[in-house]
Amino acid sequence: MADYDVIWIGTGQATGTVVPRLTGAGKRVALIEGGEVGGSCVNFGCTPTKTMVASARAAHMAQRGPDFGVAIPEYSIDMATVMKRMNAMRDNSGMTEWLRTMDGVDFFAEYAHFVSDHEVQVGDRVISGDTIVVHTGTSALKVPIDGIDDVDWLDNAGLLELDAVPDHLVIVGGSYIGMEFGQIFRRLGSAVTIIEAASQLMPREDGDIAAAAEEILTSGGIDVRTGAEVQSVAQPEQGRIEVTFDGGDGAETIVGSHLLLAVGRVPNTRALNLDAAGVETNERGYIQVDDVLRTNVDHIYALGDVNGEGAFTHTSVNDGETFWDHYAEAGDRRLSDRIPIYAMYIDPPLGRIGMSEREARESGRNVLMATRPMSEIARAKEKDETAGLIKILVDADTEEFLGVAVLGVGGDEIINMFAPFMLAKQSYRLFRKAVMVHPTVGELLPWILDDLQPLD
Numbered sequence: 001m002a003d004y005d006v007i008w009i010g011t012g013q014a015t016g017t018v019v020p021r022l023t024g025a026g027k028r029v030a031l032i033e034g035g036e037v038g039g040s041c042v043n044f045g046c047t048p049t050k051t052m053v054a055s056a057r058a059a060h061m062a063q064r065g066p067d068f069g070v071a072i073p074e075y076s077i078d079m080a081t082v083m084k085r086m087n088a089m090r091d092n093s094g095m096t097e098w099l100r101t102m103d104g105v106d107f108f109a110e111y112a113h114f115v116s117d118h119e120v121q122v123g124d125r126v127i128s129g130d131t132i133v134v135h136t137g138t139s140a141l142k143v144p145i146d147g148i149d150d151v152d153w154l155d156n157a158g159l160l161e162l163d164a165v166p167d168h169l170v171i172v173g174g175s176y177i178g179m180e181f182g183q184i185f186r187r188l189g190s191a192v193t194i195i196e197a198a199s200q201l202m203p204r205e206d207g208d209i210a211a212a213a214e215e216i217l218t219s220g221g222i223d224v225r226t227g228a229e230v231q232s233v234a235q236p237e238q239g240r241i242e243v244t245f246d247g248g249d250g251a252e253t254i255v256g257s258h259l260l261l262a263v264g265r266v267p268n269t270r271a272l273n274l275d276a277a278g279v280e281t282n283e284r285g286y287i288q289v290d291d292v293l294r295t296n297v298d299h300i301y302a303l304g305d306v307n308g309e310g311a312f313t314h315t316s317v318n319d320g321e322t323f324w325d326h327y328a329e330a331g332d333r334r335l336s337d338r339i340p341i342y343a344m345y346i347d348p349p350l351g352r353i354g355m356s357e358r359e360a361r362e363s364g365r366n367v368l369m370a371t372r373p374m375s376e377i378a379r380a381k382e383k384d385e386t387a388g389l390i391k392i393l394v395d396a397d398t399e400e401f402l403g404v405a406v407l408g409v410g411g412d413e414i415i416n417m418f419a420p421f422m423l424a425k426q427s428y429r430l431f432r433k434a435v436m437v438h439p440t441v442g443e444l445l446p447w448i449l450d451d452l453q454p455l456d
């Protein structure tokens with residue numbers, strides 16, 4: 001008999017919802033966490049960054065006060081309080097205690113690796129399990145830029161340890177992490193330069209959305225360089241980091257005080273010794289899973305970012321739901337049923353669901369599209385936050401929504417209304433009949449559908 005019914009490696013985002021169900025069903029669980037309980041989201045990702053987005057927005061609104069008739073003659077950034085607030089929000093002590101003391105759970109504060117397909121080494125112990133769940137997430141990617149080993153570069157975790165606002169933060173990578181942190185620190189008082197290798201920010205998004213997002217950043221004073229691959233970095237002295245890139249007109253060097261690498265993530269699989277269990281990964285190290293999150297080894301599952309099927313907290317949590325449905329025969333959720341949805345938390349944020357325009361075009365479908373700038377939406381004007389646009393894509397034949405982008409005030413919340421509707425596979429004509437609250441940005445969504453046109 002195995003030591004445990006389930007060995008659960010890593011306290012990724014599905015841990016808090018699934019482990020109590022396992023113990024509730026009488027399963028003996030070994031829960032293993034080598035780093036901070038709560039994983040990236042709680043400690044180094046969503047929670048601390050969104051807390052800082054709120055501080056940055058408060059600073060922004062203080063600066064904009066006169067636009068609203070509220071003069072704030074002087075305001076200052078108290079970085080110690082910003083960081084104290086952020087650290088309070090990411091405090092994981094309650095969650096750690098809850099999981100450590102949960103009935104039915106043996107908690108191991110170690111990094112684990114496989115010894116065989118049913119055995120895992122934790123510290124100096126080898127434990128066995130009938131089922132093993134790998135939930136180990138990702139880490140920041142370090143790109144092989146010339147000189148990178150000789151400079152004090154920061155990743156998302158390191159940036160959250162700063163105790164003062166950087167004079168000049170240079171960010172390599174203009175996607176989620178680079179853009180969110182870029183706007184946060186600009187609003188807190190840093191000079192910020194974002195250097196992105198692709199020809200636009202957020203290379204996975206449509207060009208018009210990326211251009212509008214770039215305008216939001218540059219209008220806030222951020223220096224954005226696109227089509228600019230960083231070639232080398234150097235640090236001749238403390239607090240002086242030279243970043244050299246080719247933006248198309250030859251080599252250019254920007255000098256900053258701090259350097260953030262935000263160039264993507266790598267799955268935490270290398271230390272797991274997956275070969276000992278026979279678990280297959282793809283060429284980028286992500287564990288391959290089927291529709292119920294099972295690896296090629298039947299009793300080993302991989303949930304969350306480590307399987308490369310999602311890169312968000314809600315996708316990781318949803319993996320947990322799908323795993324549970326299969327493991328406990330509790331339901332019929334499948335990975336392939338999931339509709340991609342996410343938000344990017346610059347301010348105003350981008351909410352996205354389903355396909356982009358580029359993906360819709362490439363799908364070969366008969367596509368209808370409608371767009372509306374935020375500057376034509378009454379509630380956005382009342383709030384004097386008119387940056388951004390809405391884009392809606394519909395399949396002309398099935399009449400179902402293909403995808404929606406809401407870049408603008410409230411975009412992160414508004415996008416959620418499409419999730420149940422798209423899951424229900426209903427016609428956009430039904431959505432058109434819905435009555436929504438006035439005055440809201442969302443109330444315009446049914447009306448925007450009147451502008452649907454075939455793509456050029």
Ligand SMILES: Cc1cc2nc3c(=O)[nH]c(=O)nc-3n(C[C@H](O)[C@H](O)[C@H](O)COP(=O)(O)OP(=O)(O)OC[C@H]3O[C@@H](n4cnc5c(N)ncnc54)[C@H](O)[C@@H]3O)c2cc1C
Pocket residue numbers: 009010011012013014032033034035036037038039040041042044045046047049050110111112113135136137138156177268271272303304305306310311312313314316345
């Ligand atoms: C700066 C930043 C901001 C983000 N903001 C958002 C956001 O706003 N919204 C959103 O949806 N997503 C956001 N994300 C992404 C989000 O954090 C992840 O998608 C989410 O945490 C899901 O990861 P996971 O559940 O797969 O694992 P994780 O949360 O990464 O947890 C994995 C855990 O496994 C542990 N571990 C690894 N290897 C081992 C081992 N061998 N043995 C034992 N333990 C191990 C790690 O220490 C870690 O605690 C952000 C990410 C970053 C970096």
Ligand SMILES: NC(=O)c1ccc[n+]([C@@H]2O[C@H](COP(=O)([O-])OP(=O)(O)OC[C@H]3O[C@@H](n4cnc5c(N)ncnc54)[C@H](O)[C@@H]3O)[C@@H](O)[C@H]2O)c1
Pocket residue numbers: 143145172173174175176177178180195196197198202203228229230231262263264265311312342343344345
């Ligand atoms: N709001 C959210 O949900 C949120 C927020 C932050 C992070 N995340 C998650 O974190 C993950 C990582 O985000 P990320 O922004 O680090 O990675 P990313 O993979 O989204 O983007 C990395 C960017 O770096 C650029 N790049 C790579 N090498 C470069 C070089 N040498 N010079 C210049 N640019 C270079 C790439 O072209 C790309 O645009 C995402 O997958 C996302 O899911 C989510």
